[in-house]
Amino acid sequence: MLPYKELARLDKLVHEPARLAILTALSACTLAEFLFLQELTGLTKGNLSSHLAKLEKAELIVIDKHFIRKKIPQTTVRITDEGRAAVDRHWKQLASIHRAIQRQGAHNENHIVSRTTLT
Incomplete structure (x- = not known):
């Protein structure tokens, strides 16, 4: 399969x-x-909340909401084993696709790339 289709x-x-x-x-x-996480990602509170809810629903993260000294709300987020595996797998897939595209590009370096060359 072509690496571009893997994307x-x-x-x-x-x-x-x-x-x-x-x-x-x-x-x-x-x-x-x-x-x-909000500061790190640059997302708004609402946008971050929405993404976290999707990840929590997929059981990739766990969200814990509690109060510090009974007054100060604090929300913490932890990645699950499934979430860690999913993100590791994703980065490995991207790296593999990137290597395949680079190899294909080196193979076709001095050629005009056409539809027939890629199939």
Whole structure:
């Protein structure tokens, strides 16, 4: 199969840029506070909440909402084992596709690329 067609087979839940940023950040730590993720990703509160809800529904993350000293709300987010596996698999797929495209490009370096060359 052509490497370009493999791009269409990527997990769209994980591949969406904001969710990929969230999952990648969470894969590097034990847990993160909502406000930290918001600052890190540059997303608005509503947008971040929406993406987190999708990831939680897919069981890729766990969200914990609680109060500090009974007054200060705090939301923390943790990646699940399934989420960690999904983001690792995604980055490996992208790297594999990228290598295949580079190899194909090197193979066709001094040629005019046409439809027949790619099939």
